[in-house]
Every structure is written in structure tokens, then in C-alpha cells.
Amino acid sequence: MREIAQAADLLDWYDRHARVLPWRTPPAERLAGVAPDPYRVWLSEIMLQQTTVAAVKDYFLAFTSRWPTVADLAGAEDADVMAAWAGLGYYARARNLLKCARVVTSEHGGVFPRDHATLLSLPGVGPYTAAAISAIAYDDPQTVLDGNVERVMARLHDEHTPLPAAKPVLTDYAAALTPDQRPGDYAQAVMDLGATICTPKRPACGLCPWRPACAAWHNGTAAELPKKSPKKRKPTRQGIAYLARRVDGAWLLERRPDQGLLGGMLGWPGSDWAETPPVEAPPIRAEWKTLPAEARHTFTHFHLILTVKTALVPMERVPDRGEFVPLEEFSPSDLPTVMRKAFDLTRGGA
Template sequence: MRDAEITVCNVAEAMLAWYDRNARDLPWRIPPGDDTPPDPYRVWLSEVMLQQTTVAAVREYFLRFTTRWPTVSDLAAAPDADVMGEWAGLGYYARARNLLKCARVVADRHGGTFPDTYDRLLALPGIGPYTAAAMSAIAFGRPETVLDGNVERVMARLYELHTPLPAAKPVLHAYATALTPRNRPGDYAQAVMDLGATICTPKSPACGICPLRDRCAARLAGNAAQLPKKTPKKPKPTRRGTIYLAQRSDGAWLMERRPDHGLLGGMLGWPGSDWAETAQDAPPLQADWTLLPGEVRHTFTHFHLILTVMTATLPADSAPDSGFFLAPDQFRPSDLPTVMRKAYDLARSK
């Protein structure tokens, strides 16, 4: 296939026509044909939530956030614990901490209005090149290059690029930049992302109904399903630990707030040992601890985790050396990150 057959004009025209008919109905999106200006707050919030998370998982979180905090200024004024509690279960908790930092900068330094250029957006806390480009294109109609995993896959197949990821990223970015139109860049960006999510999928792409099928070099070569290639990942190590669930006779739970920095930063959780290749036993206080049958298994980005769960019932006047007791009417399992909630569920099942 000659490169001249893949041009910004014919690709954008095909993608926008396809998008006008097939755009996904998403709560943060202005549908094609609707002249309502996009709300930069909703665009930003959705893009942060969607990082390394599926649309299906994000939808309900987005609706809860925007119902409780309908503007960036509302979010900026929210207590940290409330926001972290609403985020619980969505994972990658540094995003929630950066969400609050960014909201407060926008509210305090920009009068509650997001800046409208890539460079100024990039200067905000927690906004990286991808989010700045997506906001510039979708919220402000600027022809910035939006490159997520879906777009990378479409570009790799369209040009039949065999260089494996992540080494291929600069070339894929150049391809995507060359095809980004000045007309409707936000719709175009969302069109390519939708194409990757619904048709040009990682496995078994539906090439027969793809609007770019006649231009796709990988389809013509018969190797679309094998692209993009990826450098093999190293096996994840397994770490172990012990977690302690203690409840006083008045129903209060012994809890801790994890440090702001690091894994699960700022989240509510149970006291426990460090997570290492060899588990270390370190009870938070003296008690008659009982080992629960079973274990908690959870996988983080860089390692697998196996937790042993210990439980104890304490007198009503117990006072911890560290952490704090949370009254039963203030305890919500939904405020716990997933790994902590798994431990709670295990304890409740016994």
C-alpha cells in the first residue's frame, strides 16, 4: 500500500462519518450533532477515571462524582476522605489524590475555569501529555494528538507497524499527528478511540465492518490480529503480608489511614504488616488473634499479593497504639480499596 492512500483528508472523513452513525452513548460525552459546548470539568474527570480502567467500570463512578460534585469548584471544596471514599474500588489511587490537587489549583488560581491550551493544561497537577491533549481536543476543539491504547492499536494496524510497544510509541504518535484534522478534532479523537474499543479490538478485530478497511495495510497483509506487537513483560513477583481486623465489643473497627504517598496512598484500611516476599507478623496491639481460613489474593500493577487475615474482638475501652477506632455508623465497606474490602468480605463470610 502506498502512503499516499492514507491521508488526513480521507481518514478523517471516513472516521467522522462513521462516528456520526456509531458514537457510543457515554455520560461524559456530547453526542455528534449536538451543539452543546463540552464541559471541560466532565471531560477532565472522565479522562482521569478512564486511565487504565474500562468504560464499564468508570460509568457509575462518574455519575456518582458529578451528582455529588457537579463542578470543579465543588470537588475542590470536598474533604479528602469523602473523595477517596467515593473513589474506592476504582484503583490507581494516586489519580484520586492528583484529582483533588488539580481541582483545587483550578478553583484557587484559575477561578474555577480550566485553561484552554495544551501547555497550560499540562502545567496542572496530575495532567500528563495524554490528558492535556484529550482535553484540548475534546473540550476546546484544538487539533492536538490524542494517543491512548486504542489509538495506538488502530495506527499500528493502519500502517502495519511491526516495531513492538513501547518502543513504537514515538512512531505511532507521529502517525496519529499526521492524521489529526483541524475540523472537529475532538469528535475525530473520540471516533478513533471508539473504533479501537468496538471494532479494531485487541483480539478478533471486525475488519469487515471497519470504516478504514480499504486503507488498512495490516488487513490487506492479513496480520491485523497480530498487531501491535509488544515487548514481553517480566513475570510479576509475589509478595505476602498479614492484615488485622479488630472490632471492639461496641462494634467499632480498628482502622488506619495510609500515608498520602505510596501504594493506596490516603486510603482507609486495616492495620497490617509490610508486603514483602516473606511475610512479617506485626500485630497492631496485644489481643487474642485468630487466623482466618483462606487468604486474600490481589494483583497490583507490579506484583501479586497474598494476605493472611487475623481477627480479634476487643474490650469496649481498648485504645490502639496507632490507628483509630471507627464507630459502626461511620464505617462503610464501600470506602475501602478493593484489597481491603476483600479482607473484610473474607472475615464476614466466616
Template sequence: MRDLNADPGGLSRDILDWYDRQARDMPWRTGPADRAAGVRPDPYRVWLSEVMLQQTTVAAVTDYFQRFTARWPRVEDLAAAEDADVMAEWAGLGYYARARNLLKCARVVAQELDGTFPDSYEALLKLPGIGPYTAAAIASIAFDRPETVLDGNVERVMARLHDIHEPLPGSKPLLKDRAAELTPEVRPGCYAQAVMDLGATICTPKSPACGICPWREPCAARIAGTAPELPKKTPKKAKPTRHGIVYLARSSAGDWLLERRPDKGLLGGMLGWPGPEWGESPQPAPPFDADWQDLGAEVRHTFTHFHLILRVMVAELPEGFAPAEQQEIITRHAFRPSDLPTAMRKAFDLWRGGQTGGD
């Protein structure tokens, strides 16, 4: 049996052996067999995947990643892209500040660093949109630096492995210390991915599969019978509810009136339906005078910090309407509902569901 405190190197070797057999196949990953054959990870793909995976699941990211890399296969290609095109491709992934920072970072790397990502944690941390976790993940996975990579999966594994009952987020420093003790000098990139895979596939939030875990024997929480209840978390405050109104205006030719939100703030830089700011009791603010009809159904959407309820108002766009600043007329052929952020797309779906014989 491995000693949790006396043989950290043995634990690292055990999970690397497991990873060599069980590594998940993901489009941005250079698997253990390819790594053993000398294939190096592409830092651009590692960076792009890590930014996309923040606050999101592998299943949700995969299609987005494949579309991005097909359209912009190199960091120079992404740096040269139109902002609106990138924001449209990002629509639905949420946390839109990530997309804005993605473009800023790509342009710094392409224009100031000759298209080459820096290979150290400290240098990566200076790039737009790259925080401590992302810098550690890129340095480790792309450049095999022995950095401590601590995502939600790793936190859960460390809390159980060491039977740590101090709740998150207060226990993060302790969990990072425990993770650092196990991070090896040899194959640290594969090790980081191995622990994340372990948390995603075996040491799962509910019903961990302890019987097939490569760290089963030394796991303190398994021995104590506390694994299913870890990690503990400080209770979250109840989310407030905000209200809003969106105005869907369509011309007789099928063109739509949309509004681009300010770069800063929630859904920054995204196209959506005109409407007032969200709050407790938003005041009507239609984009033009018309016989606006209440669709009679509400959009309900949840963001990180609040719930949102939107009334949906509809009217016909007048002939010759001149858009105001920040507004755009999108022709029926150019309009793609998938380019809208999720809350706005839900409003469109409600409108479309109310049509009979329409398109």
C-alpha cells in the first residue's frame, strides 16, 4: 500500500500508469501514446481549450472547439478575425468576457510575440484573460512545466485523497499545497491531465467509483468512509431575480432589428434584442413607436449571479426604419439564431414557437 505522505512519487507514477491506459480522447489533447512518440502539444489548441473550458463542460465545448479550429487553425488566424465573427461563433458558451479576452490575447501573441506563446507560468500570466489556473494549465500541458494545476476536479480528488473537511472556497490554498506535493518533475503535463480525468470519470461528485480508482488504497476519505460528502462547500447565497423586456421587430421581408451590447458588462459585445436594462421593475423602452404585442410567454434564464425573467414584445419593423447607434438590421439570409446569446435565443425560440406556417 502506498503511503500518502512518504511516497508522493509512487502515487504520481500510479496515476500516470492509469492515465496511459485510460486517458480520455479529446480533440485538443495530445494523448499519452503520441506524447511518448515525441508529438508535442500545440500551445494554441491548449490555450483555446482551457479558455473555453472555464465554467463549462467538455461535452459543451467540443463542438465549439472544432468549429473554432477549423475556421481559425492558428493563433494568427484568430488574431485577424473580425470581432463580430468571433463573438457569433462563441454564442451559447456564455461568460462572454472570455471571448473578448480571447481576441485580445490572440492579438498580443500574434503581433507582439511572433505567434509564439510564452512557455512559463509567469509570462503566460501577463497575457489578457489568462489567470493563475489557466497559466498553470498551459505551462504544464503545453510545455511540461511542473506547475500545480487546480481545477474543480483536482480540488475534489485532493479533498478526498487527504480527507480534508474544511469547506471550499476557504480550503483552496490547502488543496493547492496538497496538489503541489504530488506534482512530479517528470511528465507533469500528463500528470495534470490524469488527475483531471480521474475526477471527471472516477472520483465524480456523486457516487465515486472507489473500487477502480488507482489511488484507492491510500485515499484517506475512502478509508474513513467520507468520500461521498467531500469536498464540503460553504453554502451559497440565494440568487436574486432580475426582470427585463426584449423587443423583437421583424420587417415584412423577414429582416430583424438587433442591438449590440456595450463591450463591457454582461453579454458585452454580443448582438441581442433591444430592451431596457434588467432590474427589479424595468421601464418599457421600445426601439420605435408601434403596436407592440406581448407574446404572453416569458424567457427564464439563469446567469452565475442571478436569475432573469424576460417579457417578449413583438411588432413589425417599419419600412425604411433607420437604426439608431448600436442597432443593426440583419437580413433574413444573414440572421442566424445560433449567433445570439442563449437568453436572447430563447426569446427568438418563443416567437418562432408561436408562429403558424411562418419560418
């Protein structure tokens, strides 16, 4: 009974304070019978993986304007989708996005399956994403556990086991509170609570609808939770990016292999990225100049320092790899962030 009352308190708070998000069906509309679009739920959840709401909003609006249905996305050119994704990072998500859209369109009639197990079989859909689609799109009482929910559960129960070891027990806490009524709104309510009230630093406990039941608030430990295991030191890798511009303004680019980091993305030819000094691997014969500044970027598992080399090459020169993209077809915004950083250093340099 206590869990039912807690869920009701949170839903009452959510009905009054829900965030307005472009992929969300507001609680008033949901209560009036407006069903969420599973395509928009799925797309937003894929985009939001390891990315902030603020970073995702414009990408989501651009994607849904250009590809308003899953069938539209399934029919898109791979290069167009990868270019539209550029800057969001974690590019395997974009490749799986297309694979999933095509499976849903070809094998499920363009409708995301309601069955939780079938959702889990889709490309790029893991336990969290499947639970989110089931709960938010179809009101199936699945347990949705993202970083916000983990933090809320750890504080609510004053759980001091460090993450990631705490995930199973935090999942159990979240499952015990998930109601049979309005589970989709409830899932979004817990996420909103973590994002706006039960924040990582300086939580606004005075505004929290769950404060009376919060063990960490009673014990004065909210600010130190959730505990996290020490992070491993990230290694630093080095590489070279070769930015060749032809005399007619065309830039030499190559598409990276589908597998691996930045897979399928357009970028500058370069050397391997390693912790040892990079081996020269110019893609075309030219007089290469090294820019004084380096392009620096941090990925999930390592820091990268790129030496940027530039060259101006004649029309008749043929590259060993990659191809020249005419100036009118080149858009820096189509490049992943690390490649854009290298390009920004060349302004006036090549």
C-alpha cells in the first residue's frame, strides 16, 4: 500500500510539473486518451543514450521533420542519416537506428511491437530502451532505470552500495514502486524528478513530493548518493588528421569503416590512433604543413590528440584513398565533432 501511495504522490506532482519535451505526450493529453507515438518514443530514447536533453532537442526536431515516420527513416540514405546525426556522438547508435527502422518497417508493418521480448530483438534496443518503449508508448508496467532513476532510488532507500554494483538492487527498488496504473507517466515522472528536483548536486529536497519517505533525506546523506566506484584513468591516444584542399576548393574526405569508432561517418584521412607516436600515413602526395595547434577530443574510453596537417594540391593529383568533395557539397556540420575540431583549426591555414 505504501508503494501505491508513493506512486500516486509522484503522479500528482508530475501532472503539475512535467517537463515539456518535443517527444513527450503531456500528462493531460495522455489522460484524455492521446496515445504516444512509439516511433517518437524510440527515437528520443536512442538519441538520449549518454546524451543530455538539451543536446538532443534540436536533433530530434530535425529528424522528425525530415523523417516523420519510421518508414520514412527506413527509406533514407545511410549517408544522409549519418550526416544528420553528426555531433551527437556514439555513432553506432545511428547505424543501429537505420537497421532498427528497416526491421520495424519490413518485418512489423511499420509498427513497433508491443511485446517486450520482441522489442529486445530489435537492433540497438537493449533492456533499458525496450522497457522505456513498453512503458511510455504502451503503458506496460516495465521497470525503467536510467541515471536519474538510479539516483532517486539510491536516495529514497539510502542505498550506499556503489554503482555499477548497485544496479540490481536499485532495479528491485524501482520495480517495487512501478504501478499498474499509468506506468508510462510514472516512468517519466521519476526521470523528471531526478532531472529537476533530485539533481546530482544540491538536490531541492524541500520541493520533493517523496521527501517524507526519503531515507537519505532523513539521514542527511542525500548529497553523497549515489555512491560510485572510482573511475579508471583514461589513456591518451595520438593521431594525425590530413586536411587536403584542392585548388578548386574541394576537400579530401573518406568514409570510415562501418565497424569501429565513428563507423560509417565522413571524416579526414588520417593515421591510426594509438598511445604510441603516430606513423605518417598521408593520403595524397603533397607538401604537408603541420598546424601549431592540436585537435583534442575525449571519447568514452580515451582522450585523443590529433596533429593536424594541411596541404593545397593541384587538380590533377589523385589521392591514394578517399575522394574530393566539391566545395558546394561540403558541410562541416556533417562531420563528427572531432573532425570538425580539426577543420576549425584550418581556417586560414590551408
